[in-house]
Amino acid sequence: MAGELSVAGADLELIDVRKDFPGFTALDDMDLHIPAGQFFALLGPSGCGKTTTLRIVAGLETPTQGRVLIGGKDITDTKPHDRPVNTVFQSYALFPHMTILENVAFGLRQRKVEDPLAKAQAGLDLVELGHIGARRPQQLSGGQQQRVALARALVNRPSLLLLDEPLGALDLKLRRQMQIELKAIQMEVGLTFLHVTHDQEEAMDMADTVAVMNKGRIEQMGSPEALYDRPKTAFVSRFLGQSNLFVGKVSEENPNSVSIEVGGAKITVDKKRAEKHTGTVAIGVRPEKATFHEEKPNLGADHVLIGPGEIIDIRFTGVSNQYLIEIPNIGEITVFAQNVGKSPVVELGAKVWVSWKVEHSFGLRDLPDGTEDLG
C-alpha cells in the first residue's frame, strides 16, 4: 500500500523571499534550502513568520519579492491549484459537506486521476481509517480528523507536504502518539515534509533539520542536537530549552579560547564554540551542564568557576531538582541536578559555588535583549 503512495520528494528552495504586510514585514529576505526527502521543521513563536513561509510555499500568499523553487522549477507565479504541494491545515479543513472518502478523493478527482475512490480508500487504509470512509468529518474525533487530513494530502503524491501546526489541536498524549506515527509515515512514503510548529519538543522529536525563526528571519538552522548543544543567538538559546547567559567584555583571547569578565569572575568558552571573539560577548551554559559545590572546589583551567552565591529557590520536578542561585554582581543562575539520590543535600540560603566544563560553554553572535553593549 505504502509502496504505491511513495514517491521521491523534491527539494524546496526559497531565494531572497520577502513578505510585507501593511505596517510590518512578516518575512525578511529569507533564504532556505530543504533537501529532497527531509523532515524539516520551522520552529518559532507565533508571529515569527513561519506560517507565512508555509503559505508562500503553498501559494496561498504571494511573496513581495524573491523566488520559490520546487525540484529546481520556479513556481513563484504558479497558482496554488497548479503546485505539486499539499497541505495539512491546522484546523484540518475537512469539507463538512462531504464524506471522509469524498474528502480524500477530492484532489484526485480534481486532477482527473483514474479510479479516485480506490486510491482514496488506499490512502485511508494507510492511516488506518479505512473503515470510516462513509462518515462525515463532524463524526470523527480530533485525532481521526488529523489523520484524514494527512491522507487527503498524501494520496496526491505531492513533491512536498506542508504541515501547519498539524498536532496543535490535539491533547498532549495524542500529540506524542501522532508524532511517532507522522514520523513513521514520512519514513515510509519518503516525501519531503515541511512542518511548522511552535512546540520545540515536537520539532526536536521529529525533524531531521530544524530552522528556528524569529521576527521574520531564520535565527539558526541545523540538526536538533546541534541546535541544542550550540545555540548561536540569545533567542535560540532560550527558545530551545533553558540557558544561563553571561554578558561581559572580552578580557582574554588566545588561540583556543575566549574569556570574558563578569562581576569579577572569568567565564571562558572554546574559540571554536564562540561566534564572536572581541568586544562585548554573551556566553551561555545549559542548566544541566552546571553543578554546584558547598565548598570552593579546586578546579583547573578546563572549568569555569563562579561564586560564592546563595540558593534562593529550589524546585522538585521529579526527574531533576532545579536550583536558582543568586551570585552577587553576576545575577541568577539555574542549575539542574539529576535526582539520583546522591546529590548534595542543600537548603535554601546555602552558600554555594557553581562550575561547569569550558567545553560546555557556548558563545553567542548577539546579546540578549535588554543588555547593553559595553563598548
Added chain:
Amino acid sequence: MKALSHLWSGIKRGSLPVYSLIAVVFLLTPIFYTIIFSFNKSLRRNTVWNSFTLDNWTNICARQDLCSAVGNSLMISLISTLIATALGTALAIALVRYRFKLRSTVNFALFLPMATPEIVMGAGLASLFFNAGVGPGFVPTVIAHVMFCLSFVVVTVKARVQTLDPALEEAGRDLYANPSQVFWKITFPLLLPGVLSAALLSFALSFDDFIITYFNSGSVNTFPKFIYVAAKGGVPAQANVIASSVFLLAILIVLATQISSHFKRKRLQHIK
C-alpha cells in the same frame, strides 16, 4: 405552611411556561381565525360564521381578479427574490471576506434601508419614477421589492459566511481546484443553507408587502393590494384560502427542515 410555600414555588416555576403558552396562542389566534374562515360558507361578507364548506378551497379562482392578483404577487416575489438573493449574497461575501477601505461605510449604508420606514422608501421610489417620467407598474414594483429585500439578504447570508472557515477554501485551492471550482464545490454548497433561508425570507417579505407596492405598482394588482381594497367592502373567503395555503406550505417547509436537522444532529451525537 409548607404546602403553601410548595404551591408558591410551583406557581413561580410554572408561570413562565404558562405565560409563554398564552403568548404563543395570542400570536396564533388570527392565523386560526383566518384558516377557519377559509371554510366558511359566507354570504356577502366573510365576517360571521355561517356554515362549513369546502367550496372556497375547490373554487379558488371564483374571483378572477383575486387569482390574477395572486399570480402577479408570485411573479413579483419570485423575480425580486432571485435578484435580491444574488446581489445580497455577493455583497455579504465581500463584506465578510475582504478588508477594504469604506467597508464599515458600506455596512452602514446597507443597514439604512432597514432603518427606513416603508412609507418613506415607497414614496421616495415613487417620486423618483415620477420625476423620471416612468409610470408605476410591474417593473418599478420589482425594483422596489429587490431594494427592500436586499439588506435582509445581506444580513442573513453574512451570518452564514462568518461561520465559514476560510481554510476550507484554501484546502480546495491546495487540492487542485481552480477558483471557480472552489466556489461551486466548496463555498457555494456550504453557504447554501444561508442563501436559501435568505431567499425564503425575501420571498415572504416581498409576497406580503403592501405599502411600498401600493406606491409603485399603479394598475398592477397584487394579493395584499387586493385585500386592502377589499377590506372596505368585505374580503372574499378565497383570500383566506390563498393565505392559509401559503401559510401551511411555509410552515411545512420550516418544520421539515427543522425535524430533519434535529434528527441529523441526534444521529451524529449517537455515532460519536
Added chain:
Amino acid sequence: MAFAAFGSSTPTTKGQTKSGRVVLALLLPGLIYLVLFFVIPLVSLVLTSLEAPAASGRIGEYVPGFDFGNYAYVVTKYWPQIARSFGFAFIATIIALLISYPLAYFIGVKARPWPMLQRMLVTLVIAPFFISFLLRTIAWKQLLADHSPIIEWAHQVGFLSPSQSFIGSNAAVVFGLVYNFIPFMTLPLYTSLERLDTRYLEAGSDLYASPSKVFRKITLPLSMPGIISGTLLTFIPIAGDYVNASRDFLGSSNTSMIGTMVDADFLQNRNYPAASAMSVVLMGIILILVTWYVRKSGTEDLL
C-alpha cells in the same frame, strides 16, 4: 494586532490587485443598486419636498424650487398625525418589549434542555410572518368587533362602557401594532438570550445576588444588544405604518398617522411636495431618535 495577519485567513494578504478586482465585482452590482434605488430616491424625495406649484395651477403639476413652505405647511397641518405616529410607536414598542421579553427568555434560556421544543417555539413565534399581514389585522378587527364574544365580555366586566366600541379607538390601533410587530421584537431578544451563558447567572447567585438582582445586573445588560435591535426593528416600522390605523382596519378617521397623510397627499391629492415633505420629516425624526438612542445605549458598533 500585527499577529492577526499571520493567521490563516486575512484576505488582504492575497494578491492585492487581483483581490481588489474580485471585491469590486462582488460589491459593485449591489452598491450601484443601493445608490440608484435607495440613495437617489431619498434625494428625489428631498428635492420634491422643495418643489413649488406650477404656474399652470393644475393639480399635480410642480416645478423645482426651494419652497420650504411645504414643511411649514405639513408641520402645522399634520402635527396631530406626527405626534400620534411617534406616540403610538413609543407605547407599542414598550408594550411589545414587555410582552416579548419573558417569552424570549423562556425560549432562549429555560427551554434549552429541549432543543426540539425550542425550535418549535421559534417557528411558532415567526409563524405570523407566513400569513398575510393584512388578513391577520382583519382577523383581529372581526374578533374584536362590536358584539363579538370578547367585546361582549369586556362590556360585561366593565373594561368598556356599554356603548363603547373597541375598534376605531387609539387603543385598538396600538393593540394591532403591538400584535403585528411582536415577532420583530421577540426574535432579536431570543437570539441574544439564547447565547447567554447561564454560568454567569450561577456565578451571580453564587456571589449573593438575589434572583431579581441577577436579572437586573447580569441578564438584562447581557441581552442589551437584543433589546436595542428589537426596539429599533419595532419602533421604525410602527412609526411609518398606517394600515393598522386605517379606518378599514383597526382605526378610524381619528387615528390617522403620518403614513395616512403621505398616502392621501401622494396618491389621492397628488400634492407630491407635501407628501415628500411629510416623508422627509418622518425620516428625519427617526434618524435623530435612532442616533440619540444608539449613542445613549453605547452600542454604535452594533450597526
